[in-house]
Amino acid sequence: MRGTLDALTSPLWKIDYETRNTRTPFTLHRNCLGKAFAVISDRHPTSNPKDFNERVPRPPKCGQLHLILGPMFSGKSTELLRLVERYEVEGNSVLVVKSALDERYGVDSVVTHDGKTRDCVALPSLQRLEEHVSQQDLAQYQVIAIDEAQFFSDLVEFCLEAAEKRGQTVIVAGLSGDFRRLPFGQIPNISALADTVTKLSARCSRCNEPAHFSLRTVVDADTTLVGGSEMYAPACRTCYNALNIHSRE
């Protein structure tokens, strides 16, 4: 707001009242000035930052979103369960879910390659979680951990709802890319939304160098083909290029 004295002797102030989009000149008597300021600052609290902070209620605190990425055999589930244990030790209640597409080690448990296990809810989509946990019970969890997250087509919607509406901490573990080294499911979208991204590497099955890619060792073009070491091997860039038999087309 900008006020200019029309003339020293004039009882009138000319005021150009500016908002971001409009500019409205008006004139008022000097005695009314205080009242006008009060009205304007009430309608547009940003004209007084101190008032703004006091009047606008604080929004509910958001949670956090953490992404664990890596190729197959890089220890994503191990890292996920390590964080789950840590949150539980700190007194948080944690719900673990995974994709029902992955039945390699047991339908209702997350099992790491080194044999650790943890009960979980296996789901074809995150929306179906409501069949197992009521909305009220879901809101009671402080932490939600999601394994094999690349298979969930509603991953972004669920994570935003949990972290930004329910204020929960969400830990997502998923493949950094598919066997063609293309983005897998909604994992790249989660990367753009995450507070932290931890990228893990495996050991190349051929040369033992750090491996960042999942090499499919059988001829099959299905992106969602789930398997273990009989179908996939971790590979460094050099070995991936030497051994890969699938095109990116």
Ligand SMILES: [Zn+2]
């Ligand atoms: Zn290698």
